[in-house]
Amino acid sequence: MNIIVVGLSHKTATVEIREKVAFSPNQIEKPLTALINLDGIIEGVIVSTCNRVEIYATTRDIAGGTARIKRFMAEYHHLPFETIEPHLYSFHAEAAIRHVFRVASSLDSMVVGEPQILGQIKTSYGYAAEFKSSGIILNRFLHKAFSVAKRVRTETKIASSAVSVAFAAVELAKKILGDLSDKTIMLIGAGEMCELAAKHFLNSGAKGVMVTNRTFERAVRLAEEFGGEAVPFESFLDHLHRADIVLSSTGAPHCIIGPKDAEEIVRKRRFNPIFFIDIAVPRDIDPKVDDVENAYLFTVDHLQEIVQANLAQRNLEAAKAEEIIEQEIGQFHKWLSTLEVTPTIVALRNRFDEIRRAEIDKTVSGWKDLPPEAEKRLESLTIAIMNKLLHTPTSVLKQAGQGGRVDLYIDAIRQLFELESLQRNDEELELEE
Amino acid sequence: MTHLFFFLTVALYCCATIAYLACIIRTSPLLTCWTARLLTGGFTAHLLSTIHLAVKMKYLPLTNMQESLSFFSLAIVGAFIFFDRKYKVTTLGSFVVPVALLMLVASSSLHAEVRQLPPILQSNWFWIHALLAFASYAFFTIAAGIAVMYLIQRYFLKTKHFGALFQKLPSLETMDEISYRCLTAGWPLLTIAIISGSIWSEKAMGSYWIWDRKQTWSLIIWFIYAALLHGRITIGWRGKRAAILSIIGFIVVLFTFFGMKHSITW
Numbered sequence: 001m002n003i004i005v006v007g008l009s010h011k012t013a014t015v016e017i018r019e020k021v022a023f024s025p026n027q028i029e030k031p032l033t034a035l036i037n038l039d040g041i042i043e044g045v046i047v048s049t050c051n052r053v054e055i056y057a058t059t060r061d062i063a064g065g066t067a068r069i070k071r072f073m074a075e076y077h078h079l080p081f082e083t084i085e086p087h088l089y090s091f092h093a094e095a096a097i098r099h100v101f102r103v104a105s106s107l108d109s110m111v112v113g114e115p116q117i118l119g120q121i122k123t124s125y126g127y128a129a130e131f132k133s134s135g136i137i138l139n140r141f142l143h144k145a146f147s148v149a150k151r152v153r154t155e156t157k158i159a160s161s162a163v164s165v166a167f168a169a170v171e172l173a174k175k176i177l178g179d180l181s182d183k184t185i186m187l188i189g190a191g192e193m194c195e196l197a198a199k200h201f202l203n204s205g206a207k208g209v210m211v212t213n214r215t216f217e218r219a220v221r222l223a224e225e226f227g228g229e230a231v232p233f234e235s236f237l238d239h240l241h242r243a244d245i246v247l248s249s250t251g252a253p254h255c256i257i258g259p260k261d262a263e264e265i266v267r268k269r270r271f272n273p274i275f276f277i278d279i280a281v282p283r284d285i286d287p288k289v290d291d292v293e294n295a296y297l298f299t300v301d302h303l304q305e306i307v308q309a310n311l312a313q314r315n316l317e318a319a320k321a322e323e324i325i326e327q328e329i330g331q332f333h334k335w336l337s338t339l340e341v342t343p344t345i346v347a348l349r350n351r352f353d354e355i356r357r358a359e360i361d362k363t364v365s366g367w368k369d370l371p372p373e374a375e376k377r378l379e380s381l382t383i384a385i386m387n388k389l390l391h392t393p394t395s396v397l398k399q400a401g402q403g404g405r406v407d408l409y410i411d412a413i414r415q416l417f418e419l420e421s422l423q424r425n426d427e428e429l430e431l432e433e
Numbered sequence: 434m435t436h437l438f439f440f441l442t443v444a445l446y447c448c449a450t451i452a453y454l455a456c457i458i459r460t461s462p463l464l465t466c467w468t469a470r471l472l473t474g475g476f477t478a479h480l481l482s483t484i485h486l487a488v489k490m491k492y493l494p495l496t497n498m499q500e501s502l503s504f505f506s507l508a509i510v511g512a513f514i515f516f517d518r519k520y521k522v523t524t525l526g527s528f529v530v531p532v533a534l535l536m537l538v539a540s541s542s543l544h545a546e547v548r549q550l551p552p553i554l555q556s557n558w559f560w561i562h563a564l565l566a567f568a569s570y571a572f573f574t575i576a577a578g579i580a581v582m583y584l585i586q587r588y589f590l591k592t593k594h595f596g597a598l599f600q601k602l603p604s605l606e607t608m609d610e611i612s613y614r615c616l617t618a619g620w621p622l623l624t625i626a627i628i629s630g631s632i633w634s635e636k637a638m639g640s641y642w643i644w645d646r647k648q649t650w651s652l653i654i655w656f657i658y659a660a661l662l663h664g665r666i667t668i669g670w671r672g673k674r675a676a677i678l679s680i681i682g683f684i685v686v687l688f689t690f691f692g693m694k695h696s697i698t699w
Contacts, residue, residue, distance in 0.1 A: 157460065160460075161600075174604055175586070175590070175599070175602075175604050175605070176590065176604060176605050176606070177604065177605070177606050178603075178604040178605070178606030178607050178610075179606070269669075270668070270669025271668075271669045271670065271671050271672060272669070272671070273605055273606070273672065290591065293672055293673055293674070294671070294672045294673075296590050296591070298593070302593050305593070305595075306595050309595065
């Protein structure tokens with residue numbers, strides 16, 4: 001049985017292509033059913049996010065299965081095959097396992113270490129499990145991928161630091177202000193970066209927002225959007241002491257907050273620290289504000305530096321993650337290769353034969369004057385019994401091998417007769433979650 | 434028996450100190466967890482050894498430099514464990530646990546003598562005085578440790594250095610809160626300690642206040658922390674100024690503890 005992966009991602013296709021082949025989660029049942037009805041495809045899972053569309057499947061025929069899935073991706077979306085074919089990649093065997101482990105561990109993400117992808121794969125797998133398009137192999141495979149991702153997360157620092165300017169600002173604010181849940185933000189001026197940062201702060205629990213803008217209507221509109229309060233630009237300095245975090249990005253040609261203002265504000269705040277972020281160019285906040293005790297001023301350049309350092313750190317951690325993945329691939333591949341008919345039959349025979357020999361030895365050794373003739377007879381008798389017993393399971397297994405769900409039988413036999421001590425602790429742990 | 438507990442304590446504090454220093458360099462939840470366990474183990478052994486000594490001697494081991502140092506160290510570790518449970522400030526351990534270890538080691542290097550307790554010390558007021566004084570000193574030690582951390586973190590923020598230590602140190606707000614809690618606990622304790630001390634002085638020497646060096650310096654400490662607390666409550670003193678004052682206060686505490694002997698000797 002082989003695992004194959006077919007898909008495209010931000011690395012191979014532009015967003016225009018990606019959105020064309022995306023599968024909507026609302027009607028995922030249709031493509032999942034169509035997928036496992038493809039000739040030679042036994043199990044299938046569809047992962048569709050804004051950065052990647054991938055299909056994981058099992059098949060006996062790697063080349064045929066891959067080609068059929070590629071065609072399926074085009075035909076399902078009514079696209080000419082040629083438009084998406086150059087963007088598609090496909091993997092099988094170890095490379096497929098490695099790819100999925102890397103994707104789940106967020107090593108293949110646009111921002112390495114971002115945490116969403118694991119949840120997205122879990123959801124995709126949930127659909128496949130719900131509509132029964134995944135079976136024993138993909139179930140085991142994806143649970144393994146989740147446990148690998150968890151290992152990567154706990155054993156490396158791949159996701160421990162902020163890699164966007166907005167997040168870096170939030171992290172920095174937490175280092176100064178501690179818990180953000182009772183903190184207020186002031187937005188001076190509008191700008192995409194400012195608004196994005198404000199959203200991040202609100203998501204991190206910040207309590208209130210004040211907005212000020214040269215055009216008051218704009219401030220009112222933005223304040224409404226954030227559920228905050230609009231402040232007239234002429235008197236914003238009088239309200240500044242109520243803010244713990246100040247985000248500034250006006251188009252003003254000179255500084256609008258000077259060290260004198262900052263001193264005054266800090267005094268009004270009874271020396272509670274205040275955190276200024278200056279996103280504007282030219283600057284809105286005089287650099288000397290940073291010299292005021294209990295006022296902390298950061299510019300976009302500072303935040304950018306943090307992001308760069310964190311990214312470098314992540315890449316170092318990614319190397320560690322790759323090592324973990326390599327270890328896990330070996331283990332999983334071993335399990336997968338046991339799911340073949342012939343090795344299972346051989347293992348089953350060996351197992352029976354082992355028991356037979358052990359019993360014969362026990363009987364013969366305790367039997368003093370046993371004629372050699374009788375020993376021979378004993379031998380052939382037990383072999384005959386063993387063969388008779390094995391005949392039906394063997395032929396059923398061989399027959400099933402021609403059809404679809406042979407791995408169910410194989411897995412059952414392996415477990416019933418304890419043919420291999422499989423490492424399943426980590427998978428079981430993951431299942432409990 | 435006391436010796437056994439004592440050596441166990443030293444060994445565990447040693448391991449904990451190394452582990453806390455390692456915590457600065459490495460980030461691992463497992464390491465943090467075991468570091469805290471080592472210290473709790475050390476604290477338990479320390480407490481048992483102190484109790485054992487107290488039962489054996491039939492008085493609280495606070496009567497000479499050796500006993501006091503060991504008790505000081507015990508109080509510091511106890512206070513740290515309390516704050517660590519509440520605020521999860523492992524890095525604070527890297528700053529104060531080594532101090533506790535040093536004090537403990539110093540205490541064992543001092544000469545210990547078995548002796549009859551002088552009658553002057555056989556007063557309940559003395560025990561209350563000594564116990565509370567060490568409790569307040571422990572809080573001031575924590576406050577000083579936090580103040581050093583605050584200044585380091587503030588330096589990183591002002592100079593925009595965001596290294597590994599920056600990531601490890603708690604937020605300014607958390608440190609400020611711990612520092613404030615230390616003050617609000619330490620200063621009242623010190624106040625009662627000084628009052629009970631003067632009552633003891635009256636009982637033992639017939640005068641509430643004899644202006645000996647120890648008493649005078651205790652009063653100076655009291656004024657420093659009173660000023661800090663007052664400034665904090667009325668004007669909102671915090672940050673760098675408060676941190677520096679806490680460090681000065683602690684230096685005076687150490688100076689008084691090590692340098693100033695009671696004029697009365699026993």
